[in-house]
Structures are given as structure tokens and as C-alpha cells.
Amino acid sequence: MQPLQFAVPIGALDALEPYIAHAVLALVVVNMLTRIRAHSVHERQVEDGAEELSRYTPHSLSTLALVFVSFVFLIVEPHGGMVMSVIAVGLLLTDFFEFESRQVEARNDMTFERPKGAVAASLLALLYAGYQSLFVFVEPLWNAII
Template sequence: MLPSPLEFLVPLGALESVAGVLPYVILVVVLANIGTRLLAQWNFERAAEEGDGDEALSRYLPHEATNFLMMALAFAFMIVEPHGGMVLSVLVVGTVVADFFEYESRRVEARNDMALDKPKGAIVASGLVVVYAGYQAFFFLIEPLWGQIV
């Protein structure tokens, strides 16, 4: 039997061996992403007060790293669990897109000497990711009740 072309890009055997802990790792990274979003907002506020308009603002590297890691893990989860991974990937991509536009909004606010607003869209999107990642990680707790309903 010929190997799947995907096996050359992603080591499927290694991915399947960590499939059991992958939802927990995703949940931890999503929670870390929320923490880095808070730190990024504080960094933006401090830079806007000290600096000269939007030139003082720059992307917060730890937050961008957790965004990348969150996307990579969600796509890896899609290989292991296609349905749950697809839902999680859509939510994660939505969160990353919201983060991108929230950063640009902070730059516009800093450029116009406005008070920096909170990243409301990204907070809501990451809240949805936390709920779904928690659902995937702790499904075994609600599985008996879910089995009776469905």
C-alpha cells in the first residue's frame, strides 16, 4: 500500500500517538492566548502613552506566537478528529483574524490620539474558542448525558 501524500508533511503516526492529549494542549494554549492578549493590550496602552502615535505600537510577539501555535494545533486536531477539528479551526482562524483587525484598530486609535479600546471582537471570539476547546477536552464528563439526549 502506498503511503498517503500527507504522511510526508505531517507524521501521522506521531500525531495519532498524541491524539489523546491534543485537546488538553489546545485548551492550555487557548488560555495562554487569552493571557497574552491581556499583556498585549497593556503593552499597547503603555506604548501609546509614551510614544508618538501609532509608530510606537508594534505587534506583541508572545501573543503572535500563541496565535500561530493555536492555529497549528487546531489544524493538527483536524487531522485526528475531522469534525471537531474543523469547527475548532474555523473558530481559531476567526480569532486570529479578529486579533489582526484589533491590532490595526489600536493603531488607528493611537494615530488619532484616542483612548485605546479593549479588543472586544477578539475577546468574544476567544471566548467561543475556550468553550469549544473545553468541550472537546472534557467531553468525557458530559458524554453520558449527551448520549441520552442524542
């Protein structure tokens, strides 16, 4: 008996198991692209004289989707999913605090910086999602060495 057998249809996830790691990688890339777009929208808002920035909805949705799919990956692949879930939740928290710091910069007429912490967290997420998703290409060489 599976521990989450009654809460999550684990049998339905078996068919999607080979694709979930690729979906996580795709969502990390989409999240990085929406982060770039969000930063340009925020820069434009600051140039127009807006004191309060607004959250960029596609970026918020892609971050939430990344967290949700990483939790699904946790069900399918416990070890890799746990690491990816921690990275995704860390990325969500980093995005939250980076947006707050951009608001402080906009209100106080400070120089508007790039979200360095969120970029670093997303690069870490990209590296780990790439490792989980694309390991099949490196596996023969890895097994020959190890």
C-alpha cells in the same frame, strides 16, 4: 491508505491523539492571557506617547501556535478539528484587524479601547475547545439524555 500519509506522519500523531484537544484548550487559555498582557503593554505605549504600537511577540506566537495545533487536531479529529481550525483562523484575522484599529486610535489621539472583537472570538474558541477537551466529563449525562 490515508490521504495525507506521505505528507504528515499520521502514525506518530496516534500516540498524541488523546492530548491534542487538551493542548488546543491550553493554547486558547494562554492566548487569552497574552491578549490581556498585550493590551496592557499597548496602553502603556500609548501613555508614553508612542504613535506606532508594536506587536506583542508572545501573543503573536501563541496565536500562531494555536492555529498550528488546531490544524494538527484537524488531522486527528476531522469534524471537531475543522470547526476549531476555522475558529482559530478567525481569531488570527480578528487579532490582526484589532491591532490595526488600535494603531489608528493611537495615531489619531482617540480613546484607546479594549479589543472587543478579539475577546469575543477568543471566548468562542474557549467554549469550543472546552467542549472538545472536557466532553468526557459530560458524556455520561449527555448519552443518558440523548
